[in-house]
Amino acid sequence: MKIKIPGIMLCAVLAGSSLNGVYAQTKPVNTDAKISAIIKKLTLEEKIAMVHANGLFSSAGVKRLGIPNLVSDDGPLGVREEVKPGWGSANLKTDSATFFPNGSALAATWNPDLAYRYGHDMGEEARARNKQVMLAPAFNIARTPLCGRTYEYYSEDPFLNARLAVASVKGIQSQHVAACVKHYAVNNQEVERGRVNVEVDERALREIYLPAFKASITEGEAWTIMSAYNKLRGVYCSENDYLLNQILKGEWEFKGLVMSDWGGTHSTVAAANNGLDLEMGSGEKYDTYYFAKPLLDSVKAGKVSVKVIDEKVRRVLWVMYKTSLSSNQPKGSIATPEHGKTAYDIASESIVLLKNDKHLLPLNTSNIKSIAVIGDNATHTFHLGGFGAGVKAKYEINALAGLKNRLGGIVNIKFAQGYWGKYAEPSPANHNGDDFNKSDPALVDEAVAAAKSTDMAILFVGANRDYESEGRDRKDLSLPFGEQTLIDAVTAANPNTIVVVVGGAPYDIGEIKKNNHTIVWSWYNGSENGNALADVLTGKINPSGKLPFTFPASLSQSPAHALGAYPGQNLQVEYKEGILVGYRWFDTKKIEPLYCFGYGLSYTNYKYDDLHTDKTVYTADDNITASIEVKNAGKVNGKETVQLYVNKSGSKVERAEKELKAFKKVYVAAGQAVTIKLKIPVKNLAYFDDSTKKWIVEPGKYKLLAGTSSRDIKQTANITIN
Ligand code: BGC
Numbered sequence: 001m002k003i004k005i006p007g008i009m010l011c012a013v014l015a016g017s018s019l020n021g022v023y024a025q026t027k028p029v030n031t032d033a034k035i036s037a038i039i040k041k042l043t044l045e046e047k048i049a050m051v052h053a054n055g056l057f058s059s060a061g062v063k064r065l066g067i068p069n070l071v072s073d074d075g076p077l078g079v080r081e082e083v084k085p086g087w088g089s090a091n092l093k094t095d096s097a098t099f100f101p102n103g104s105a106l107a108a109t110w111n112p113d114l115a116y117r118y119g120h121d122m123g124e125e126a127r128a129r130n131k132q133v134m135l136a137p138a139f140n141i142a143r144t145p146l147c148g149r150t151y152e153y154y155s156e157d158p159f160l161n162a163r164l165a166v167a168s169v170k171g172i173q174s175q176h177v178a179a180c181v182k183h184y185a186v187n188n189q190e191v192e193r194g195r196v197n198v199e200v201d202e203r204a205l206r207e208i209y210l211p212a213f214k215a216s217i218t219e220g221e222a223w224t225i226m227s228a229y230n231k232l233r234g235v236y237c238s239e240n241d242y243l244l245n246q247i248l249k250g251e252w253e254f255k256g257l258v259m260s261d262w263g264g265t266h267s268t269v270a271a272a273n274n275g276l277d278l279e280m281g282s283g284e285k286y287d288t289y290y291f292a293k294p295l296l297d298s299v300k301a302g303k304v305s306v307k308v309i310d311e312k313v314r315r316v317l318w319v320m321y322k323t324s325l326s327s328n329q330p331k332g333s334i335a336t337p338e339h340g341k342t343a344y345d346i347a348s349e350s351i352v353l354l355k356n357d358k359h360l361l362p363l364n365t366s367n368i369k370s371i372a373v374i375g376d377n378a379t380h381t382f383h384l385g386g387f388g389a390g391v392k393a394k395y396e397i398n399a400l401a402g403l404k405n406r407l408g409g410i411v412n413i414k415f416a417q418g419y420w421g422k423y424a425e426p427s428p429a430n431h432n433g434d435d436f437n438k439s440d441p442a443l444v445d446e447a448v449a450a451a452k453s454t455d456m457a458i459l460f461v462g463a464n465r466d467y468e469s470e471g472r473d474r475k476d477l478s479l480p481f482g483e484q485t486l487i488d489a490v491t492a493a494n495p496n497t498i499v500v501v502v503g504g505a506p507y508d509i510g511e512i513k514k515n516n517h518t519i520v521w522s523w524y525n526g527s528e529n530g531n532a533l534a535d536v537l538t539g540k541i542n543p544s545g546k547l548p549f550t551f552p553a554s555l556s557q558s559p560a561h562a563l564g565a566y567p568g569q570n571l572q573v574e575y576k577e578g579i580l581v582g583y584r585w586f587d588t589k590k591i592e593p594l595y596c597f598g599y600g601l602s603y604t605n606y607k608y609d610d611l612h613t614d615k616t617v618y619t620a621d622d623n624i625t626a627s628i629e630v631k632n633a634g635k636v637n638g639k640e641t642v643q644l645y646v647n648k649s650g651s652k653v654e655r656a657e658k659e660l661k662a663f664k665k666v667y668v669a670a671g672q673a674v675t676i677k678l679k680i681p682v683k684n685l686a687y688f689d690d691s692t693k694k695w696i697v698e699p700g701k702y703k704l705l706a707g708t709s710s711r712d713i714k715q716t717a718n719i720t721i722n
Helices: 031-041 044-049 103-109 112-128 158-173 202-209 211-218 241-251 269-273 293-300 306-322 337-350 399-407 428-433 441-452 483-493 510-515 529-538 583-588
Strands: 011-013 028-030 053-055 070-074 133-135 178-184 197-199 224-227 257-259 352-356 370-374 412-416 456-462 497-502 518-522 572-574 606-613 623-632 638-647 659-668 673-681 687-689 694-696 700-707 713-721
Touching: 028 031, 031 306, 044 293, 044 306, 070 306, 103 112, 103 158, 103 337, 112 133, 112 158, 112 337, 158 178, 158 202, 158 211, 158 659, 178 211, 178 257, 202 211, 202 687, 224 241, 241 257, 257 306, 269 293, 269 306, 293 306, 337 529, 370 399, 370 441, 370 483, 399 412, 399 529, 412 441, 441 483, 456 483, 483 497, 483 510, 497 529, 518 529, 606 638, 606 700, 606 713, 623 638, 623 659, 623 700, 623 713, 638 673, 659 673
Parallel strands: 070 133, 133 178, 178 224, 197 572, 224 257, 370 412, 370 456, 456 497, 497 518
Antiparallel strands: 011 028, 352 518, 606 623, 623 673, 638 659, 638 700, 687 694, 700 713
16 A cells, blocks of 8 residues: 655744754755655664654654654643653643533534634643644544543534544644544543454444544545554454554545554554554553554564655654744733633533523522522532543632622632542452442432522532543442432422532433432533633523533433443444444434433523525535524524434434434524525535445435434425435
8 A cells, every 4th residue: 555645735934043953944845855855864774763752741753863852742622731650640730721622512502713713722732841743632423422532522423523533633733733633543442452352343433533633634634543452353453454554644644643543553564554653652661562662673674664664754843844843833821811711611612501491590689699509510629530631720719609609798608529430440449439429418418408408409420530530430330429319408498499400411310300409411511611700600691501422311221221332242343233323323323312402591582593504405515505594583682503414214224213413503692593504515414325436416315404303393495316
């Protein structure tokens, strides 16, 4: 397989001081020629040093030529603090950063502009910390609600994923910091992630699991990508010729650098020849890495060609010319008020109003003298926790502090702990995890007393970042820490109880839905978490978040679980549901979930009218422009996300009942109406044909469905494709 790097003719004006000639030019230079010239000067040993780690987050440059180390750092919640070998905190005073809301929170905003701002601001922070690569965004598809990293990722839908991924990548890279999109590919569970083999049919791979990666490369032009830990079709992703050489570097013409996940490389010759460019890991014996001495030996033995090594070095240097060796580098800044504002805006648009049957929200503070704020999640912070990436937040406003900021002096706020959110790994010592799931009667009594003595209770339950973590999946969908007992007791004590559930993934909140009239969903919502939440509860912000994934009524409804296709057997997991992931499954199989994809209420209500298209008959190269009027029929201003799904009936292949093909979030003032336009390129209606390996736009009739959620379809329109 031939790998091509399309001609890199980037002209840069490189100003500044000389570092042995690497960027001493003040005249425009041809980066391609520059890189070739550098490669000619390098010894084989120097080249090998550039393709494997020399530190936890770095790989070597070449001092004598003024080529710096390539330094990365974790996202996606913000720029991770400095760590020592062994991953312990370096305890610096200079690495506090902005904590941005988690991935599924960002996805719940349905707002690519916010994804761009997230990327932009995180890029500025990476710059200020002198990082050239941000290991973000992460957007593996939420195939099972149990995946421990669902909170880092975006959604169950490839289109929503793609729009957010492209915007995040562009934002990060606007700061001359490389985005590293991850984890490529089909890393959809944490159970046995380092060994499991994924068998997925080609159509599902192309239609569900790859689109956001493809978009982030071809549209977002991401400069780096991280191969996943798992195997695809029997081959580790880090040495998978099909994924790396054929699809990524071949079909998508990826010009940048493929790095392994940490410790995710398993061979020298196969990985080198099949497309991996840079081996990263946690082990400190860097000269024993597959891409260190063993690679040098393999080149000497003729098993890996010098050309293959040069190609990797070319890609490393290419990323450097976009980042550390680029011209006009922005200076960067860290934990600024502007970044705090971005974190606030994301948080405030991410919160999902699930139920408001008694119109208790927004809070009417003229009637409320006292509030009992109950539950560990009212004071818990989420910037750190669990295994994997976190942020040493410069600050994080918890929910209680946010409520006090907004209501202190107006309302008397009483806090009761309610439960302790202390997760412990299942072990015989804690009765296999049962202990942390028991409620504490004394804390429940104290909470009940607080709820009884106040006008209203706001109960903060859900999970935290110890409970949801990289490296493991949840055992089931139930709420942890004995919370249901607390919820029942407090609800019985005070009928004016509002339940705020915090989590990054779907949970079984069926009991709450049944018994409680007011439910709010919130996330690991960044530095401004409490302020944003208080503003939503008090009505300063009209909630506009929409669920980025389906909440099943039970785990057995969910496709991978219904089919016994999770977490696999004997280290094999077969994606038996094919393309029917998330709402595609629920809608096609006519299963009623607890809350559907795209669901979220507001303090106002929107009426949709006059969905129509610019034409009724299209050909394969056309764009469909659909217009729809959205009217804010209530009394408060708000933002609404119009979701446009497409249905193809009578198809000759299996089709999902509907697929999201466009969406737009709009501001609509109370009493006003706006007309919005949504564009769908006809080619996006194609399915992937397994036998010919081609995208095929099937002629015939299609239905456009405009809704406020995947199940609340307000308007439809018919079109024909010739
Ligand atoms: C994770 C990556 C992360 C890397 C470095 C791995 O365990 O899967 O997402 O970027 O560690 O921390």
